[in-house]
Amino acid sequence: MTGQLRINGERLWARLMAMGEIGATPAGGCNRQALTDEDKAGRDLFVKWCREAGCKIRVDAIGNVFARRSGTDESLPPVITGSHLDTQPTGGKFDGIYGVLAGLEVIETLNDHDVETLHPIEAVVWTNEEGCRFDTAMMGSAVWAGAMPLQDAYALTDRDNKTVAEELTRIDYQGTHTAYFGPVKAAFEAHIEQGPILEAEQKTVGVVTGVQHMSRHRIVIEGKETHAGPTPMSIRQDPMLALADFLPRLYAMAEQHAPDARLTFGYIHTLPGSSNTVPGQLELTVDIRHPQKAAYDAMIAGYQEYVQQACDERGTPVSMECFWEAPGVEFNADCVNAVRKAVATTGYDSMEIVSGAGHDACNVAAVVPTGMIFIPCKDGLSHNEAESAEPEHVEAGCNVLLHAILERAE
Secondary structure (H helix, E strand, O other): OHHHOOOOHHHHHHHHHHHHOOOEOOOOOEOOOOOOHHHHHHHHHHHHHHHHOOOEEEEEOOOOEEEEEOOOOOOOOOEEEEEOOOOOOOEOOOOOHHHHHHHHHHHHHHHHOOOOOOOOEEEEEOOOOOOOOOOOOOHHHHHHOOOOOHHHHHHOEOOOOOEHHHHHHHOOOOOOEOOOOOOOOEEEEEEEOOOOHHHHHOOOEEEEEEEOEEEEEEEEEEOOOEEOOOOOHHHOOOHHHHHHHHHHHHHHHHHHOOOOOEEEEEEEEEEOOOOOEEOOEEEEEEEEEEOOHHHHHHHHHHHHHHHHHHHHHHOOOEEEEEEEEEOOEEOOHHHHHHHHHHHHHHOOOEEEEEEOOOOHHHHHHOOOOEEEEEEOOHHHOOOOOOOOOOHHHHHHHHHHHHHHHHHHHO
């Protein structure tokens, strides 16, 4: 009876810790940004483990890695599961990595117990999910799902003007397989919550029903460079004054749409960057999120209005560009039900939850039936070197993943 089947939690935890040594930071986190030498080392280790587990490896043209365990009927579409191995510059050991290694652990567990599945199972590593080095989050899954042209992804550059295409070739992960989805029975992604809700509610597993609407915007405000000493405040064309006008208005707007609104200014840069010169240009980014479409649309409209109005009043020309957007997602009912059944089989405390963060599952869900599983992370911290999860939660989420996959793969 496969209902009694459980994964090897110690093996999964040991692999998480081993992967965490690649790009390890002094504060206990990871810096393994997409297509760096560290990313290559992490991919190589994953591929090594998968080959030892008897998997066939396939790498597509955007560098997504697929490790396949055969089904009894290879003509049937696979059940896929995975996430990403790249991290933020000051990331942790679990964001993305957990979902990749949980997929491998499911395969290892089935091997250990000689369990065959009708459908093949594939553990997946998606390329450049974080979007911190190359400025498009969830890039590999977007190309695979047809949401982003391959050549557009290849042309993305980092701050040293190195392209995705160049770096894929350099680390030897520009595969020959077409970077486009084929038939897939179902897809699952296991992940830490990256928020505080499961921990606060003392739940072991989150049954994820969907993902909120989100987008990232670049604002460039033009000023006039002038000496900081002789130039009166009243006649300056200072982009920082425009920022001072619209910033509190945008935060107040977020409060109006609380508690679910999210507004984040993650990058601010001035030119020429001299302490005694009024900036001639200010560039910043804003990340806007809300689970409800009407509220999200209102926040987008308000952001555009307040920024434009403040810049007009200060005489500082402005350009606003949305450089990334992920519409809200409602996950497939059959996949969500498979996760619910898996929770019932394993007996863990659970709750249904909407993801506040974007995941590769958002792109995957646009083209194949998809579901997600969350586990708690300490204090809700993620994108932080202090990111942490309990071994028993790591094991629990993977057990739920195992039985959700079995339900879809048999």
